[in-house]
Amino acid sequence: MATIRDVAKHAGVSVATVSRVLNKTGYVHEDTRKKIEIAISELHYTPNEVARSLYKRKSRLIGLLLPDITNPFFPELARGVEDEMRENDFRIIFGNSDENTKKEKEYIQTFVQNNVVGVIASTNHPDTDTYRKLNIPVVFLDRTADNRPSVYADGREGGRLAALEMAARGSCQITVMQGPEHIRPAQDRYQGAVDELRKQGISFNVIKTSSFSFTEAGIWAKELFEYHPDTDGVIASNDIVATAVLHEALRLGKRVPEEVQIIGFDDIPLSSLLTPSLTTIRQPSYDMGRAAAGLLIQLIENENITHKSIQMPVTFTERDTTRKVEKHG
Amino acid sequence: MATIRDVAKHAGVSVATVSRVLNKTGYVHEDTRKKIEIAISELHYTPNEVARSLYKRKSRLIGLLLPDITNPFFPELARGVEDEMRENDFRIIFGNSDENTKKEKEYIQTFVQNNVVGVIASTNHPDTDTYRKLNIPVVFLDRTADNRPSVYADGREGGRLAALEMAARGSCQITVMQGPEHIRPAQDRYQGAVDELRKQGISFNVIKTSSFSFTEAGIWAKELFEYHPDTDGVIASNDIVATAVLHEALRLGKRVPEEVQIIGFDDIPLSSLLTPSLTTIRQPSYDMGRAAAGLLIQLIENENITHKSIQMPVTFTERDTTRKVEKHG
DNA sequence: TTGTACGCGTTATCAT
DNA sequence: ATGATAACGCGTACAA
Numbered sequence: 001m002a003t004i005r006d007v008a009k010h011a012g013v014s015v016a017t018v019s020r021v022l023n024k025t026g027y028v029h030e031d032t033r034k035k036i037e038i039a040i041s042e043l044h045y046t047p048n049e050v051a052r053s054l055y056k057r058k059s060r061l062i063g064l065l066l067p068d069i070t071n072p073f074f075p076e077l078a079r080g081v082e083d084e085m086r087e088n089d090f091r092i093i094f095g096n097s098d099e100n101t102k103k104e105k106e107y108i109q110t111f112v113q114n115n116v117v118g119v120i121a122s123t124n125h126p127d128t129d130t131y132r133k134l135n136i137p138v139v140f141l142d143r144t145a146d147n148r149p150s151v152y153a154d155g156r157e158g159g160r161l162a163a164l165e166m167a168a169r170g171s172c173q174i175t176v177m178q179g180p181e182h183i184r185p186a187q188d189r190y191q192g193a194v195d196e197l198r199k200q201g202i203s204f205n206v207i208k209t210s211s212f213s214f215t216e217a218g219i220w221a222k223e224l225f226e227y228h229p230d231t232d233g234v235i236a237s238n239d240i241v242a243t244a245v246l247h248e249a250l251r252l253g254k255r256v257p258e259e260v261q262i263i264g265f266d267d268i269p270l271s272s273l274l275t276p277s278l279t280t281i282r283q284p285s286y287d288m289g290r291a292a293a294g295l296l297i298q299l300i301e302n303e304n305i306t307h308k309s310i311q312m313p314v315t316f317t318e319r320d321t322t323r324k325v326e327k328h329g
Numbered sequence: 330m331a332t333i334r335d336v337a338k339h340a341g342v343s344v345a346t347v348s349r350v351l352n353k354t355g356y357v358h359e360d361t362r363k364k365i366e367i368a369i370s371e372l373h374y375t376p377n378e379v380a381r382s383l384y385k386r387k388s389r390l391i392g393l394l395l396p397d398i399t400n401p402f403f404p405e406l407a408r409g410v411e412d413e414m415r416e417n418d419f420r421i422i423f424g425n426s427d428e429n430t431k432k433e434k435e436y437i438q439t440f441v442q443n444n445v446v447g448v449i450a451s452t453n454h455p456d457t458d459t460y461r462k463l464n465i466p467v468v469f470l471d472r473t474a475d476n477r478p479s480v481y482a483d484g485r486e487g488g489r490l491a492a493l494e495m496a497a498r499g500s501c502q503i504t505v506m507q508g509p510e511h512i513r514p515a516q517d518r519y520q521g522a523v524d525e526l527r528k529q530g531i532s533f534n535v536i537k538t539s540s541f542s543f544t545e546a547g548i549w550a551k552e553l554f555e556y557h558p559d560t561d562g563v564i565a566s567n568d569i570v571a572t573a574v575l576h577e578a579l580r581l582g583k584r585v586p587e588e589v590q591i592i593g594f595d596d597i598p599l600s601s602l603l604t605p606s607l608t609t610i611r612q613p614s615y616d617m618g619r620a621a622a623g624l625l626i627q628l629i630e631n632e633n634i635t636h637k638s639i640q641m642p643v644t645f646t647e648r649d650t651t652r653k654v655e656k657h658g
Numbered sequence: 659t660t661g662t663a664c665g666c667g668t669t670a671t672c673a674t
Numbered sequence: 675a676t677g678a679t680a681a682c683g684c685g686t687a688c689a690a
Contacts, residue, residue, distance in 0.1 A: 004669095016670085017675085019670085022668095046438060047668075048442060051667035070404045075401075086432075091436075093390070246604065274604075355660095384685055
């Protein structure tokens with residue numbers, strides 16, 4: 001790899017001058033600029049980001065920490081982050097935390113060791129030293145932290161919407177699936193749904209689920225129809241669980257949506273390809289990723305910005321696991 | 330952030346000695362080691378990876394370039410790569426190429442600028458200067474390159490298997506979906522299926538598809554049943570397309586697998602949750618990711634290794650979009 | 659066993 | 675308008 005020195009020698013100037021044209025800083029004669037540009041292209045020179053980063057004590061790298069890219073909700077987020085970052089010439093060091101505090105810490109540490117200029121994290125423990133003592137900007141994505149920049153969807157409203165629409169479509173033996181306790185957005189959804197159901201005086205059952213994994217989803221689904229066989233409406237904690245519930249309902253010979261209605265949460269890409277296609281509360285995941293990246297960039301470029309958070313709207317996305325209804329409301 | 334100098338001062342020794350204990354190199358008295366270790370932990374010192382990388386001209390970073398993390402096949406690969414890399418203390422700079430040569434080039438360039446020690450790439454153009462002129466190890470993942478280290482599944486055998494099993498289950502009006510022309514593994518599968526079908530003297534139709542995107546998959550599916558309404562067996566180019574075909578078949582009131590059998594390719598996580606669940610040719614994606622990472626690490630640590638490639642086995646994964654059959658063969 | 663000093667490739671300051 | 679040079683934080687000869 002050619003260095004700035006090689007370029008300088010090749011062009012017959014000093015490294016300082018080369019540096020000036022590279023960074024468009026200070027004055028440099030048009031002719032020498034030309035010479036230098038020629039030298040650069042002849043030697044295929046590209047600046048060493050590492051040396052740059054060492055001197056300036058900041059890189060063009062950001063850290064992205066997600067629970068598990070294998071969960072279909074996260075690739076959308078990641079892609080949003082990536083696109084926005086790429087357009088602004090930032091690159092991403094990526095890690096999966098598995099919601100494991102130790103892994104989180106390790107990743108955050110190596111992020112810092114690599115001089116990242118900012119971090120986007122989806123964590124259940126934003127209020128720990130791991131993040132609090134970080135002296136670079138952090139944006140929390142999907143999971144919120146009070147008083148810290150974050151981007152998340154309105155889970156409560158989502159839960160409310162799900163309950164509202166399900167009730168409007170005539171289910172009266174509703175089972176609400178309560179997502180993992182340690183995942184705040186899951187609890188928000190749950191609360192939103194429960195509040196609305198109570199408000200409407202509709203009785204309901206609850207099934208607790210402790211993860212969002214594909215393999216376990218099937219278990220909760222079985223449990224649901226075993227404990228509450230008369231269920232005629234399921235508000236699932238997310239689309240993965242909803243998919244498992246749909247699968248199980250059909251396996252049991254129940255007609256969907258005639259006998260059982262199902263509403264998911266997230267709107268992952270495959271939801272629309274299921275049969276029947278899944279009615280769900282949509283989160284704008286890709287846009288959330290982009291928004292988080294945009295916010296982080298602001299924070300990076302403008303230290304003293306008011307710590308703002310962005311709550312994204314959710315939308316009831318009607319498909320075929322719910323019955324049609326006349327315009328209501 | 331504390332530097333090695335701070336530690337040295339704090340411990341009353343020189344930076345060289347501190348460096349020695351950090352890297353476990355050379356001799357250092359037990360007592361001074363103790364002092365230094367105390368200083369390190371008191372100052373919460375962690376070495377600056379950037380300075381290290383600059384000096385050694387190599388980092389602990391590798392570049393991972395995938396077409397699109399939003400395609401459900403890739404998260405598995407990525408996760409495999411990540412797990413193996415993390416266990417070996419490497420971190421990952423990640424990018425999506427969208428199979429776009431320009432983005433690829435840009436990413437590879439910044440990978441180099443950041444001193445990555447190796448690259449894992451899933452590209453359709455491995456035989457370009459972008460990769461050929463790279464003087465760090467590269468492993469091609471999923472997409473092969475002749476004579477260069479790569480990890481990929483046996484697509485041809487997969488196609489053959491699909492045709493074999495479909496024929497054994499009595500479909501005789503088979504439609505084969507031919508994946509995107511520029512994606513080699515897609516063509517391998519296709520060829521494998523076609524060869525077997527020809528060998529068995531079974532007639533078949535072909536539907537060409539030019540992408541693996543969710544949105545377009547539905548279009549090919551519609552096309553399929555429009556052009557070849559008498560199809561009683563579909564060999565899809567991957568699980569996404571298969572899912573769309575299943576969706577469309579059911580929408581048209583066809584019974585699956587009684588009237589139409591469907592076999593996908595990949596075995597993405599949701600395949601088993603569809604109703605009926607999808608029979609498919611499984612690629613061990615996660616293991617492929619791990620294998621690629623493992624191979625890359627070997628290449629990094631041992632320059633002069635014989636350029637080996639790893640072909641992973643595919644397996645017929647029988648579920649409910651194909652009919653049951655007595656043990657055959 | 660430990661310390662001094664140089665170099666990794668840049669940028670920025672200060673002369674010229 | 676341009677050049678010499680001191681940092682940035684670390685690792686390693688070489689000297690002590």
